[in-house]
Amino acid sequence: MTEQLLLYPLLFQLLLAILLMFFWKKIDAQKVISIVGGFVAVFLSGLLFYEVWTSGTQTVQAASWKAPFGITFVADTLAATLVLLTAIAGLAVSFFSSASVIPARLRFGYFPIYHFLLLGLTGAFLTGDIFNLYVWFEIIIISSFVLITLGGEKAQIEGAVKYFTLNILASIIFLTAIAVLYGLAGSLNMADLSVLVPKLENRGLVEVAAILFLVGFGIKSAVFPLYFWLPASYHTPPSAVSAIFGGLLTKVGVYALIRIFSLVFTNDVFLGQVLLVIAILTLFSGGVGALVQKNIKKIFSYLIICHIGFMIGGLAMFTKVALVGTVFYLIHDIVLKTNLFMISGLIYRIKGTSNVKLLGDLYDKYPKLSLLMFIPFLSLIGIPPFSGFWPKISLITATLNTNNYVLLALIIVASLLTLIVIAKLWSEVFWKKGKELQPRLHFLYFKKMTRAKKVQFVLPIVMLAGVTLYIGFGAEHIQQVSERIASELINKQQYIDAVMPQTE
Amino acid sequence: MKTLILRTASNYLLPILLLFSIFILLRGHYLPGGGFVGGLIASIAFVLHAFANGLKNTKRLLKFHPGYLMPIGLAVSFLSGILPVLALDEPFMTSLWMHEAIPVLGKLNTALFFDIGVYIVVQGVTLTIIFTISESA
Amino acid sequence: MEFLLAIITGLLYAAGLYMMLRRSLVKLIIGLIIISNGANLLIFLLGRITKGHPPIIPEDSKIFTEIYADPVPQALILTAIVISFGLQSFAIILIKRAYQVVKTDDLDEMNTIDEDIK
Numbered sequence: 001m002t003e004q005l006l007l008y009p010l011l012f013q014l015l016l017a018i019l020l021m022f023f024w025k026k027i028d029a030q031k032v033i034s035i036v037g038g039f040v041a042v043f044l045s046g047l048l049f050y051e052v053w054t055s056g057t058q059t060v061q062a063a064s065w066k067a068p069f070g071i072t073f074v075a076d077t078l079a080a081t082l083v084l085l086t087a088i089a090g091l092a093v094s095f096f097s098s099a100s101v102i103p104a105r106l107r108f109g110y111f112p113i114y115h116f117l118l119l120g121l122t123g124a125f126l127t128g129d130i131f132n133l134y135v136w137f138e139i140i141i142i143s144s145f146v147l148i149t150l151g152g153e154k155a156q157i158e159g160a161v162k163y164f165t166l167n168i169l170a171s172i173i174f175l176t177a178i179a180v181l182y183g184l185a186g187s188l189n190m191a192d193l194s195v196l197v198p199k200l201e202n203r204g205l206v207e208v209a210a211i212l213f214l215v216g217f218g219i220k221s222a223v224f225p226l227y228f229w230l231p232a233s234y235h236t237p238p239s240a241v242s243a244i245f246g247g248l249l250t251k252v253g254v255y256a257l258i259r260i261f262s263l264v265f266t267n268d269v270f271l272g273q274v275l276l277v278i279a280i281l282t283l284f285s286g287g288v289g290a291l292v293q294k295n296i297k298k299i300f301s302y303l304i305i306c307h308i309g310f311m312i313g314g315l316a317m318f319t320k321v322a323l324v325g326t327v328f329y330l331i332h333d334i335v336l337k338t339n340l341f342m343i344s345g346l347i348y349r350i351k352g353t354s355n356v357k358l359l360g361d362l363y364d365k366y367p368k369l370s371l372l373m374f375i376p377f378l379s380l381i382g383i384p385p386f387s388g389f390w391p392k393i394s395l396i397t398a399t400l401n402t403n404n405y406v407l408l409a410l411i412i413v414a415s416l417l418t419l420i421v422i423a424k425l426w427s428e429v430f431w432k433k434g435k436e437l438q439p440r441l442h443f444l445y446f447k448k449m450t451r452a453k454k455v456q457f458v459l460p461i462v463m464l465a466g467v468t469l470y471i472g473f474g475a476e477h478i479q480q481v482s483e484r485i486a487s488e489l490i491n492k493q494q495y496i497d498a499v500m501p502q503t504e
Numbered sequence: 505m506k507t508l509i510l511r512t513a514s515n516y517l518l519p520i521l522l523l524f525s526i527f528i529l530l531r532g533h534y535l536p537g538g539g540f541v542g543g544l545i546a547s548i549a550f551v552l553h554a555f556a557n558g559l560k561n562t563k564r565l566l567k568f569h570p571g572y573l574m575p576i577g578l579a580v581s582f583l584s585g586i587l588p589v590l591a592l593d594e595p596f597m598t599s600l601w602m603h604e605a606i607p608v609l610g611k612l613n614t615a616l617f618f619d620i621g622v623y624i625v626v627q628g629v630t631l632t633i634i635f636t637i638s639e640s641a
Numbered sequence: 642m643e644f645l646l647a648i649i650t651g652l653l654y655a656a657g658l659y660m661m662l663r664r665s666l667v668k669l670i671i672g673l674i675i676i677s678n679g680a681n682l683l684i685f686l687l688g689r690i691t692k693g694h695p696p697i698i699p700e701d702s703k704i705f706t707e708i709y710a711d712p713v714p715q716a717l718i719l720t721a722i723v724i725s726f727g728l729q730s731f732a733i734i735l736i737k738r739a740y741q742v743v744k745t746d747d748l749d750e751m752n753t754i755d756e757d758i759k
Contacts, residue, residue, distance in 0.1 A: 003593055004589050004594075004595065004596065004725060007589070007595075011582075011586060012598065015582065015639060017644065018575055018578045018579050018582055021575035021578070022575050022579075024571075024575075061595055062596055062597055063595060063596070063597040063598050063599065064594060064595050064597055064598045131717055131720075135720060135724070138724045138728075141729065142724075142727060142731070145731055145735075147733075149735060149738070152738060152742065153742075154742050154743060157735070157738055157739045157743065158739070158743065158752070160735060160739075161666070161736075161739055161748070161751060164732065164735060165661070165669060165673070168677075168728060168732075169661070169673075169676075172673075172676055172677050172680050175677075175680045175684070176680050176683060177686045178684070178717075179680065179684040179686075179688075180683075180687060181681045181688025182513060182684070182687060182688060182713070182714070182717075183686075183688065184691075249726040267515060324520050365602070414707050469634050476740055483527065491676070534698065536695075536697070538721070540719075610658065625682070629727075634728045636734065639736065640734075640737065
């Protein structure tokens with residue numbers, strides 16, 4: 001049974017989604033299935049990670065069609081790590097959704113769609129075929145459209161129109177890029193492409209395809225000139241939805257960028273320069289954008305953009321040390337951003353607003369919860385020994401090795417900007433003497449909840465804060481994982497050999 | 505659009521189109537056709553019926569909401585795909601063939617059940633979409 | 642034939658982008674539909690066109706004996722069409738809903754989320 005282990009996390013999410021569709025109107029049953037299923041998914045993904053860690057890259061040729069003709073599923077260490085993180089973040093958000101999302105939304109198929117989203121994410125990480133990647137992306141965006149519009153409030157619909165348009169445009173550009181690449185190389189298997197593309201004569205068209213991929217994935221991962229849809233839409237849906245979006249949806253774009261530019265389009269000086277400029281501008285604009293916002297969720301949205309810059313910067317330098325930093329940051333960021341949006345949901349439940357100006361004295365009323373929220377904030381800034389600090393060491397070392405002093409400066413500036421934003425947030429939301437707010441009608445405040453529901457609210461935050469602490473204090477382990485991933489990314493031959501074993 | 509000609513014709517067309525859709529579904533095994541096209545033809549049969557007789561009558565004819573077809577079809581496809589994984593530890597969606605031919609039907613394989621699942625899902629999705637749009641219009 | 646298709650593809654992309662840049666929601670959706678058709682046509686074009694030889698093995702043989710059209714682009718286009726079918730029906734419902742909620746189809750008026758929240 002172990003040979004197909006790679007597909008179990010994927011198939012299990014599909015099974016969950018189908019099962020949940022059979023329980024369409026029974027919300028309580030859906031909650032139980034989703035949470036229990038989340039635990040099983042973490043277990044299966046952990047098993048996959050262990051298998052990949054001990055015995056190397058795993059592959060499955062779907063329907064027994066040999067690569068490069070069929071669709072191959074590949075789990076190298078990067079994919080397995082991200083699948084595991086998806087399962088962990090998914091479990092936390094399952095918990096959080098069952099407590100925080102109102103029944104009126106749950107009744108329209110929230111949980112089935114949510115698990116289709118997780119299915120799409122898992123599939124995107126595991127696939128080794130570029131068109132299959134497109135299909136998983138479509139599954140992700142269709143489910144995310146439903147989640148972002150569920151409830152149909154005015155702000156939600158307006159945000160959804162922007163989110164929808166830009167994401168469909170990104171998909172069409174991605175499809176165009178696939179068309180060009182297929183026309184050039186005649187293959188869709190990524191391992192096969194990485195052998196074929198360097199041999200192509202028509203370098204100009206290869207460059208065009210690469211830029212098309214860059215734009216398509218760039219919109220999805222919200223890099224500098226293409227990020228405007230993100231702060232316009234991420235704060236509109238319920239915080240549980242924002243949490244999974246902020247944690248994983250932009251990261252899947254980053255993953256695709258890492259995969260494509262480490263496997264197919266390699267050793268391209270021009271692309272490296274483009275990525276470098278994009279990273280610098282993303283770091284700057286995201287950080288400055290976060291400074292002026294007044295809505296907590298919008299502040300976090302801009303911080304997502306800012307921190308995407310770190311990962312793109314590492315990818316642009318493409319040395320081993322830089323990639324270690326990128327991968328470590330990716331691991332740290334998925335857990336952290338999911339947690340941040342759940343925290344914003346908790347604050348909203350406590351006070352009934354997300355406006356920084358109206359919030360206050362959280363530390364006075366809820367000292368323990370404030371301390372809990374302090375952990376992710378410190379990790380976000382990167383105060384040693386918390387988790388944000390370690391990848392930055394690798395990134396800064398890499399900038400010094402490759403003489404990219406502008407990027408070095410911007411990494412430091414972006415960290416400082418994050419520090420200022422979080423310090424401002426802390427003093428406004430937690431320390432400031434708050435105003436008395438008019439109590440809202442028909443609004444379930446945190447203090448009026450039953451004890452069980454409170455636990456359901458706080459438990460996922462505690463869980464992800466625990467994971468963040470582990471990433472910070474057990475940085476040695478994560479560093480080992482990241483180093484192995486980085487060496488796998490640089491030495492792409494082992495990926496190719498795993499997908500297409502030489503028989504002769 | 506309640507013309508007598510269309511209404512009379514749609515009563516005869518509905519069973520014929522449904523039969524034709526099943527023919528297309530089975531034909532898809534070796535020749536052009538298959539679950540997707542078959543499902544579309546079947547849903548067109550119902551849409552035509554709805555055009556001629558009104559949406560309410562078509563819904564009464566269907567007896568249940570077409571949305572329920574989605575999980576059923578997905579489950580059929582999923583089971584046919586996962587069978588090789590569970591039974592033989594072969595990759596997902598590997599086609600399994602029966603050794604002995606069944607009279608009339610011939611040799612069955614899992615790909616057929618996958619296609620039947622697709623046929624059901626496509627009907628469910630298309631009818632749900634069209635019913636929703638025409639109800640809210 | 643290739644020449645003609647290349648021009649049509651270019652026209653579809655241009656028309657789609659032009660429509661997307663208009664302010665009306667309905668035109669935005671029409672633009673998306675046109676541009677995705679352009680992308681499908683591009684796959685078809687770049688997959689090399691072979692006329693009159695469908696990729697179906699004749700009943701009396703086991704392999705292809707003569708030149709045949711590449712089935713992969715056709716499969717890709719079919720998949721892309723199915724996906725865009727789903728997306729477009731969602732888009733139509735969304736703009737209808739947006740029109741009901743916001744009471745306008747002008748994209749410039751959809752900016753309550755940029756204002757400060759209460």
